Amino acid sequence: MTARRHFVLAAGGTGGHMVPAHALAAELMARGHGVALITDARGARIPGLFQGVETHLLPAGRLSGGPIGWLKAWRNIRAGRAMARTIYGKARPDAVIGFGGYPALPAVLAAFKAGIPAAVHEQNAVLGRVNRLLARKVAAIATSYPDVQRLPARYADKVTLVGNPVRAEVAALRDEPFPVLDADGVFRVLVTGGSQGASVLSEVVPDGLGMLPVALRRRLQVTQQCRPEDIDAVRAKYAELGIPADLATYLPDLPERLAWSHLVIARAGASTIAELTEAGRPAILVPLPGATDDHQSVNVREMVAAGAARSIAQARFTPVELAKQMQKLALEPGALENAARRARGCGRPDAVRDLADLVEQLAGGTVRTDKDETTDMTQTSGADV
Structure with missing residues (x-):
């Protein structure tokens, strides 16, 4: 039997990021784990998701608008990362999983700084901007399509195809x-x-x-x-x-x-x-x-x-x-x-099960890849980004 773990899921912006995170949260809680959510104001407003889940709102910097916009975004990202580290200090999660959207960036960066295993899930057939920024240092990259554009081949050993989780209904x-x-x-x-x-x-x-x-x-x-x-x-x-x-x-x-x-x-x-x-x-x-x-x-x-x-x-x-x-x-x-x-x-009906298996292994110390290999999670932390 898998020991009870505590996971933080980080997603924001639109339903495309929030729905698969919601599906994973439901599966993890059904397995007896604790789950918390980090998101932004837009994500928290989507009705019908994450009811009863501990939720934290972070400022999310959008990387656009030229030099002034980038400076403002970086300030928000730094503030969000500091808030996330405070959250992790009060209840250290066993793993942090980012689902894209700008709130996921400071949350996963804080996990790197704290030495907490981290993974990302990519919903689209093109690796998103936030996940591209995080791909080098995360321990696992879960994908929804067998061929994902803008995902460098050098990360193949930590990629697992799981599909895109949907709501139970x-x-x-x-x-x-x-x-x-x-x-x-x-x-x-x-x-x-x-x-x-x-x-x-x-x-x-x-x-x-x-x-x-x-x-x-x-x-x-x-x-x-x-x-x-x-x-x-x-x-x-x-x-x-x-x-x-x-x-x-x-x-x-x-x-x-x-x-x-x-x-x-x-x-x-x-x-x-x-x-x-x-x-x-x-x-x-x-x-x-x-x-x-x-x-x-x-x-x-x-x-x-x-x-x-x-x-x-x-x-x-x-x-x-x-x-x-x-x-x-x-x-x-x-x-x-x-x-x-x-x-x-074309469907992948076991997506939420396979993603939950992956993050359980992440929290437990090893992660399975499509090549049936394992990756040592002790190598996921490092210098600040």
């Missing part, structure tokens, strides 16, 4: 069949822009659905997440088209909505991809063009190559193009069911 969908879709039955479409919403979906999707053949359009039932400033216009457009639509700025029951959806139209964030492949749902994905290192365009490649999703660059995401792609999926016999099966084939 989404993981449970893996055992559920694809919803029955009769030739004249209701065709349920879920539209979501992730934790930040997406105005382009509000602008394009209603008009695109309105261009579908009448027989298909009359079968539609839409659930769509909208930004607050877009929701009234979107509601009016669907009413004009006569398409039943349930609109909200936040979908607290997203796993339930995902369960009965036949097609998802969404951004290509890491958590969205993980949920689609866990539940086995076909998708039309619109990568965010301004994403750092264009990582969303890279995230979609595995699903697209498998035939599980279609990717449309935002510059080409027009009502006409959306209607064309939807008809190919909706009107070709078996196309949606085949895409759903292929989506499930």
Whole structure:
């Protein structure tokens, strides 16, 4: 039996960082371990996550804005690192795990300074900026894709592919069949822009659905997440088209909505991809063009190559193009069911278990890699960064 350990998880900013950290926290607590969270104000505001978990807020310096912005960021990082060291001094964790986002940087830097084993988890198919800064000194790098860009080959011996953990409610969908879709039955479409919403979906999707053949359009039932400033216009457009639509700025029951959806139209964030492949749902994905290192365009490649999703660059995401792609999926016999099966084939259902195993080994002194080797954790501490 594994001894009880205490872990600090550091994540911030968006749901893409917070959701996998939340899933790991739940798994570790189910195993009898103690968990604390370090995040920022934005991360703490995301509803439904880390309930009952000890939470600490750190100032997070964003590395942008030129020399003045960098100086301000470094001051915030130093302040956050000092706060994290105070936290560790009161209750020394057995390991610290960073999930990206700027609050993870001072938290993991403080772990280096205190000689506490540290690891990072990368959700995207491109190693994120914070994780790139930490990769040299962490003991383990957990990845969600077999091929991660901007991850130097010299770190291969401490990389383990685990996948991207999802919430338990989404993981449970893996055992559920694809919803029955009769030739004249209701065709349920879920539209979501992730934790930040997406105005382009509000602008394009209603008009695109309105261009579908009448027989298909009359079968539609839409659930769509909208930004607050877009929701009234979107509601009016669907009413004009006569398409039943349930609109909200936040979908607290997203796993339930995902369960009965036949097609998802969404951004290509890491958590969205993980949920689609866990539940086995076909998708039309619109990568965010301004994403750092264009990582969303890279995230979609595995699903697209498998035939599980279609990717449309935002510059080409027009009502006409959306209607064309939807008809190919909706009107070709078996196309949606085949895409759903292929989506499930891209999933990594043991992600949270494998990540929890990895961090337990980290806290225990050794860590398993994909090559079935071990790395001595006593080498993870060092001079300040």
